[in-house]
Amino acid sequence: MRKKPFIVDYLYKNSLDQTIELWLPIPDGLAHASLKPSQLHRLPTGENLGYFILHKNDTLHFQYTREWYTSEGETIPLSKEEEEYYLRDTILSPVNKETLDLARDITIGINSKREQAKAIFRYIVTNYKYKYPPKSRGVKSFLRFKNGDCAEFSFLFSSLCRSLGIPTRTLFGSWSFGKMNGHAWNEIYLEDEGWIAVDVSMANLRKHNILRFLYSDLRTMWWGKYFGKTEGQRVVFSRDSEIELMPAYGDSKGRSIAIEPLQINDRDFYWGQESLKGAAPYLQPAYVKIDTQNLLPSTSIDVENLLGTWKVKETGWRGFLAQSKKYLAVIALTTMGINYIYSNDYLEFLFKFSFVALFTCFVLRRERAFLFSIFLVIMTLSLLSTISELL
Template sequence: MGKTVTVDFFYRNELCEKLEPWMIMPPAIQFNENNVKPDQVTNIPTGEKLGYYILNKDQSLHLNYEIELYSTKNEKKTMTDEERNFYLRNTILSPINTETTKLAKEITSQQKSDHEKARAIFHYIVENYRYIYPPSSRGVHSFLEAKEGDCGEFSFLFTALCRALKIPARTVVGSWAYGKMNAHVWNEFFIEDEGWISVDTSMAYIQKKQPFRFFDSSLKTLHWKKYFGETEGQRVVFSKDTEIELLPKYKNDEEAFTLNPILINGDPFCWGQQSLNGRAPYLQPIYVKYEQNDDSFPLVDTSHLFGTWKIREHGIKRFFKRPKEFLLMIALLTMAFNFVFQSFYLEVTYKLTFIIFFLCFIFRRERIIIFSVFLLVMTLSLLSTLN
């Protein structure tokens, strides 16, 4: 049970009389009389199944399913010509053009094998771009200009540079496997007979430049260099690439209208009312089509565009996650009161609470070394107080 999680996804059509969502069908999903079933399911080149729904006004799509934490170990080690062409294709978010091809060749001029070329691209991106959220514009073109973006832009560029060198690569769209709406995007590149190899340039950047960003989170982090070749194993996947063709065909019959369009490569894009040549920019976990023609339309927020999801861990990880937040709050409050009132009981309470707090991280295997040091120091401090 420790390697599985439960995903609870919910979407409600509050926007228009008829709304069309597309999403990759979870492999373990089972439908019952309470589920809205897809109107069409299509096999797509990633090996996944693309579901198409029609939701009437106030109708909901609710999927609750158990899934294994994602790993590339179960992925194929060989690739057909059709699959290779798909993962070498030119896209809007990850273009293969003169600029990206020239840059890729410059970065890898000293490397011989595809594996070492991919590693050189990994180091180049980590060293030369800055993580910010949200980015001012989506896509590689904007990322190369601004040299800053979020996990999406880091991933789009890695995909583009690998593909420019004829190395099959994909942008993997998913979520951290705990809590609510913890979206994330990373990469995989393919070596024949080795299979798909994980790469996470944005997490490598954060762990190198902002090492305390995830210090008290429920995420097990790695040394930044290890994000070339592996992940921490706390992820679920919604889609194994971006710019998936939407079937049935996404029709842009109405003129797109929104008060706050996003930018893709500097151009306005109305999410949920436009497509990228019939393709979703990405499915996280859905892409929708709705009609909005004037400014009297209800305010559209993130839940209208992506739905909401919550991921629940199982086993010991879930058991030790629950107390973490309130233990830290109790420890800090009692420590503050002890600073004011200098009470023996308050001092014992806050030190003991910190000890239990540190143990939660250790049992969850999150930053074991540093929290073991904290645990040792606080235990010695508590023993000193008791003596």
């Protein structure tokens, strides 16, 4: 396995008739950057927050490589300030009487911080449903509707763990394949282990919707294993929600109908026009400020204007196998369909051989390896039978 098997490519082009302000955590090991930040600030999370001013048609382009994600090895003791930061009360992940009472109910009779966090993990996985997009963001809404996406699962886990004094952070990033393939999960800090990964939403999907990732490029695990580890196929953009923006974010005085609001705790929130008490709800990977008072009436604001675009690509032999899967699936299904209409021994050989190669790619990439190993054996035997008939 290569040490750095992922290439991350981020692009933001200012296509509006105005100057845009943009905040973005600066990744380590940049291979390419088209612009330098106007200001750079050190965050409590340990990351450097870049502040950019983009004039009309300016383009910000980052490219860098990343290793497989792991939280292992980060056992440096937290300072008092860091501990307080990862126990703080926020809008999206509140720490209050309601969350404390719920956390205590979930962990009755459990004294170990690790086992308390694990009990909370199992409770959320069992009692909430995955839904994208959610009706409203934030723990208050999640507790009410009992459904949400990866961010809501992560916000609630942070909220309940923090209520019991367990330092917790919500990570925002992307899966290591595809375009704009965002994801959120958690890390908790345990004194004897350091930061460990917890992915509540993936555990929920694996427990309740086991076929969801059948043809995915993702190496999935048994749902219970998502407490303490992950499959590694993910990239981190920022290491918590509600990170204070520096220089200070000045909320727009008006609100533009060109940007449809999202709901945060049942309240309209205008992304790119306001902040959460000076903080971005989350950096995935950037947050912008658009002067809505100077927008032309015909201006249309899309996701690229609010977030930019990113794509992550696997490299090396794993990347080659991922690409091969796509072509092999097309060849296998096409030739199988043609053979169904016009039965032909050579077409039968081709589609079976394509399926054997396709299932081999899954096994080599360790994606549902047990299941696809069974498919591989069955199809290989069928292929050998076809070959014997051709000879």
